[in-house]
Amino acid sequence: MTNSLLRFAPRGPTLLIVGVLAGLAFPALAEAIRPAMAASIFVIVLGTLLRVNAADFIRTLRQPRFSALLPAMVMLVCPVLVGAAAHLTGVGPELALAMVLAVCAPPSGGTAAVARMLGLDATIPLAVTLLSMALAPLSVPLLAAWFAGIAFDPVELALRLFVLTAGAAGVALLLRQCASATLERHAGLVDGLVLAALLIFATSTMAGVRAQIEAEPMAALVCVIIAFACNLALQGLGAALLPGTLAERLGIGLILGNRNVGLVWSALGASTSPTMALFFAATQFPIYMTPRLIAFLIRWATPEKAVS
Template structure:
């Protein structure tokens, strides 16, 4: 099974789309997989830690753009700009709140894994994600309270982030110290585990979404369109901002666009309104569909560059 999944890694972006639509087509499957969401996130973070080169990671942290500018943009500038733009456009208050809360979330922990599938630079997404998660307990409650008047408990959010990232990081350090040779030998198995976790996570995020779409089709389409516009807008902003080659630009775009909305969702608990729940679910569509679009773009550009 591991070898089979490892062979599918180059087709990962396509499989993620299949996972999303499988969760929509088979609600019972999405409901059954939903309890595994937390475990899949842990596997994603752990797999990313295990597969990123430590030297390259430390080198990335020495770059002010990666260690200071991008985390600040992701956790402070982007949610403030999106919130102010939504308010200025006269958007409904509920949609403005949902937008701000979704962009307040730190970058998705699976972005580095997706970047590796696309043969992009995975070091920048990992570094920015980890630093952004460290900022989240401070920035998320403050920005959410400013725009939404919500009182999120920063200690609860910090504890959950520490449990996920700290636990995965500690496990990775132990494995690297005592089983480094085996990790190299079983690198394909790690890739397979990450791919399986991404598929399960994609399916689980669709739990209850089909019923919401059927009950509120206009609102659902509005949320999906807005989610795509926000995600793609942030990706373009990140790609234009980042100096360097194509791989670094696209990796930065993915990092700013794809957010770990599930962390904010779970931290808010019953404070989440029905419209916010619907929008949070809608954000999963661009997260899992844009990698396929990027894959097509990268393949075309590489083909043109290799042509005589």
């Protein structure tokens, strides 16, 4: 088991696509593992925390561009830009609302783990993700109310975020104190477990999506196209935002583009319309497929780096 995880970990970007396609091809499989979605998110965050150097993390937090500028861009500026674009293109009120709410979400919990798979520094994605999650209980309800008059329960949202981040951080701190040497020896196994959790999450997000696509194929196609356009536009904005190497800028783009849409989706509950649910599901495709594109760009720009 351990050797298998270590062997497949470097091929993470490709395997994430396999997870999404497996969930589409086998709806029963996606439904069966959907209850494990919350646990998989916890493992993703925990594994990433275990693999990030504490000194590097603190150093990152001391840089205003990462501790203030990027979280503000992620949680405030991007939703406003997407809302303006939706209004100008006239996509329809429900779809426009879904677009804004999707971008109100903090970065995906697996962003730092994906960055590691791509050979990028995972410290910045992790720092920005955690800071964005801390901001989400305030920014998401305010933006949702401002854009469409939707009332979120900020306490419920804050509780979900607290359980996810503080719980994983507490376990990671305990493991680092009690078994730091063991963690260092088995770092590759931690990466493999994170990959397994990402695959479970990717597959489970496709639960019910195939039925939605079959029921409304044209609407589903429009949602997928818009989801890719929105994700790639935000990744491009992130890549252009700060100076650095191509790999570093692509890592910033990953933070802006890939969002934890499931968090907002679950917070909406019964308020989610069929159109909004279809778009939220469509956002999962670029989240799990663009890392393969980023791997190709990194390999093209730096041939000495082989990202599988």
